[in-house]
Amino acid sequence: MSTTTPIAPATVEDLPAAPRDWMPLLLIPILILLALPLVGSFPTWATLTIAGLAMGLIIFLVASGLTLVFGLMDVMNFGHGIFVALGAFVGVTTISALGGWTASSSFALNLAAIGCAGLAAAVVAGTVGVLFERIVVRPVYGLHLKQILVTMGGMIVAEQVILALWGPEARPMMRPASLQGSFIFADIAVEKFRLLAVCLGLTIFAAMSLLLNRTKLGLLIRAGVQDREMVEAMGYRVRFLFIGVFAAGSALAGLGGTMFGLYQEMVTTAIGAQMMVLIFIVIIIGGLGSVGGCFVGALLVGLASNYIGFVAPKVNLFSSILLMVLILLWRPQGLFPVAKR
Amino acid sequence: MSAAAAEPLLALEGVHTHIGPYHILHGVDLAVAKGRITMLLGRNGAGKTTTLRTVMGLWQASAGAIHFDGRNIAGLATPDVARLDIAYVPESMGIFSDLTVRENLFLAARKGPLDSARLDWIFGFMPALKTFWLQRAGLLSGGQKQMLSIARAMVEPRRLLLVDEPSKGLAPVIIQNLIVAFKALRAEGVTILLVEQNFNFASMVGDTVAVMDNGRVVHAGVMADLIADEALQARLLGLSLDSHQ
Ligand SMILES: Nc1ncnc2c1ncn2[C@@H]1O[C@H](COP(=O)(O)OP(=O)(O)O)[C@@H](O)[C@H]1O
Numbered sequence: 001m002s003t004t005t006p007i008a009p010a011t012v013e014d015l016p017a018a019p020r021d022w023m024p025l026l027l028i029p030i031l032i033l034l035a036l037p038l039v040g041s042f043p044t045w046a047t048l049t050i051a052g053l054a055m056g057l058i059i060f061l062v063a064s065g066l067t068l069v070f071g072l073m074d075v076m077n078f079g080h081g082i083f084v085a086l087g088a089f090v091g092v093t094t095i096s097a098l099g100g101w102t103a104s105s106s107f108a109l110n111l112a113a114i115g116c117a118g119l120a121a122a123v124v125a126g127t128v129g130v131l132f133e134r135i136v137v138r139p140v141y142g143l144h145l146k147q148i149l150v151t152m153g154g155m156i157v158a159e160q161v162i163l164a165l166w167g168p169e170a171r172p173m174m175r176p177a178s179l180q181g182s183f184i185f186a187d188i189a190v191e192k193f194r195l196l197a198v199c200l201g202l203t204i205f206a207a208m209s210l211l212l213n214r215t216k217l218g219l220l221i222r223a224g225v226q227d228r229e230m231v232e233a234m235g236y237r238v239r240f241l242f243i244g245v246f247a248a249g250s251a252l253a254g255l256g257g258t259m260f261g262l263y264q265e266m267v268t269t270a271i272g273a274q275m276m277v278l279i280f281i282v283i284i285i286g287g288l289g290s291v292g293g294c295f296v297g298a299l300l301v302g303l304a305s306n307y308i309g310f311v312a313p314k315v316n317l318f319s320s321i322l323l324m325v326l327i328l329l330w331r332p333q334g335l336f337p338v339a340k341r
Numbered sequence: 342m343s344a345a346a347a348e349p350l351l352a353l354e355g356v357h358t359h360i361g362p363y364h365i366l367h368g369v370d371l372a373v374a375k376g377r378i379t380m381l382l383g384r385n386g387a388g389k390t391t392t393l394r395t396v397m398g399l400w401q402a403s404a405g406a407i408h409f410d411g412r413n414i415a416g417l418a419t420p421d422v423a424r425l426d427i428a429y430v431p432e433s434m435g436i437f438s439d440l441t442v443r444e445n446l447f448l449a450a451r452k453g454p455l456d457s458a459r460l461d462w463i464f465g466f467m468p469a470l471k472t473f474w475l476q477r478a479g480l481l482s483g484g485q486k487q488m489l490s491i492a493r494a495m496v497e498p499r500r501l502l503l504v505d506e507p508s509k510g511l512a513p514v515i516i517q518n519l520i521v522a523f524k525a526l527r528a529e530g531v532t533i534l535l536v537e538q539n540f541n542f543a544s545m546v547g548d549t550v551a552v553m554d555n556g557r558v559v560h561a562g563v564m565a566d567l568i569a570d571e572a573l574q575a576r577l578l579g580l581s582l583d584s585h586q
């Protein structure tokens with residue numbers, strides 16, 4: 001199967017494409033603008049907005065793989081959080097091992113340290129993902145109840161393994177020297193690390209969009225999410241696609257774990273379970289199987305959680321659920337429902 | 342093309358299919374002559390769709406043999422069946438609604454990029470596909486989706502086409518285009534197995550015919566004979582055809 005053949009130009013003149021559904025995208029600026037009067041102070045609002053975007057993009061890294069895994073094979077993986085935890089711990093270990101690089105005042109070395117940590121996290125989580133798919137998920141294809149039980153069970157086992165390997169104590173996760181602290185623009189404090197997280201998240205989203213919209217492999221994944229049988233009846237082996245998507249999704253979750261650890265400057269074994277709730281909210285808001293929806297949903301959840309955490313910290317946990325309820329009242333299938341046959 | 346029975350490209354022998362606990366096909370025997378259009382008729386629930394899905398490996402036969410070009414393909418996984426150059430147009434059409442018309446056809450062209458001469462040939466039967474080339478397929482009308490679904494099966498030369506009730510819900514002029522398209526495919530040497538409820542349509546395109554009932558083939562022969570024998574039509578096809586025409 002050729003995977004990256006560009007779509008060949010055909011003989012027909014290129015007509016304008018159908019209008020896309022932009023409405024859900026407007027929710028992001030609307031939420032940002034609504035928050036300004038609530039927060040009151042402009043600099044605080046700006047800081048919270050950057051923090052919300054950074055957190056949202058990290059959630060997107062973790063959630064995007066899960067939404068595709070569900071869309072492609074109808075597999076509900078409640079154990080996805082384990083890749084986050086694994087990524088966070090591998091990240092911590094790598095960052096500490098690279099103490100020389102993180103302590104250095106060279107931005108390049110600092111970045112390289114984070115890069116190595118993220119890469120190690122992605123490789124380990126991706127590899128464990130492939131094993132997890134083979135051992136835990138494969139025997140329960142098509143059996144939803146068993147999937148929930150087995151993937152949760154797999155998560156518990158994996159959590160214990162992490163406990164055994166890294167111990168029960170919370171680990172501080174130091175950001176490298178030149179990524180500590182904030183830039184100050186006018187009165188606005190922007191944490192350097194959050195800026196990095198935003199850049200990384202946007203880059204990965206852009207790469208994923210290119211893959212899903214412009215390559216044969218990506219189109220096959222999207223087609224498979226809509227109608228797996230038809231993709232197979234056209235001669236493509238969806239199983240292989242699925243294993244690839246599962247591995248890539250786990251790797252991204254691992255990377256997200258490292259980034260989330262650095263975001264919180266702290267890693268605990270519970271990080272996976274803690275994030276799982278947000279991830280499910282995000283992929284439900286977005287529309288199961290939709291990467292674009294996952295992106296918008298993640299940003300909304302990240303932003304709302306930062307604004308509400310500031311305005312009314314007591315109801316913070318509740319904010320994401322409220323957001324989900326409101327969006328589902330508007331669009332019961334999520335923001336960008338995937339057209340299933 | 343001689344009138345004598347051509348050798349079968351596809352032959353089902355005693356095929357049984359179970360869906361979960363249900364025994365749906367009870368020993369289907371069916372020969373699809375090479376280079377011909379074979380119509381598969383029968384009332385609703387007779388097992389026509391199940392037969393096509395069993396050939397495609399979307400359901401696995403629990404007994405019997407499915408010979409394609411002399412080789413038993415029963416038990417093959419669906420993608421491997423498709424890679425024998427067997428194309429399937431399901432009753433549901435299987436359109437990828439979130440992809441454009443172009444992307445739908447692009448994925449159907451498994452072996453390489455779209456061939457523009459062949460596309461133009463297809464657009465000759467299905468001009469709407471050209472008009473809506475860059476539109477999302479979900480925005481097409483039912484008839485246009487059916488066209489796209491059939492076009493996907495034509496975008497590269499295939500040896501066998503399995504088409505499930507293509508005329509369902511289509512306007513008569515579109516059905517005329519379909520007839521032209523199927524005949525053009527036959528002229529190209531493609532073998533076609535066509536499930537149909539519309540006897541008019543069937544009588545216009547079919548070379549040979551098989552009729553199913555209760556999970557078995559109960560009649561097989563030349564289309565012209567069935568057209569000529571109204572008593573046989575009434576016995577085999579009964580009311581279900583009257584309701585269509
Ligand atoms: N997924 C399924 N589960 C259970 N029974 C089915 C399923 N699909 C078809 N059937 C049954 O199998 C029989 C044959 O169906 P089908 O092959 O679709 O008939 P046809 O295409 O000739 O109308 C019907 O009685 C139908 O109810």
Ligand SMILES: [Mg+2]
Nearest residue numbers: 389390391432
């Ligand atoms: Mg049917």
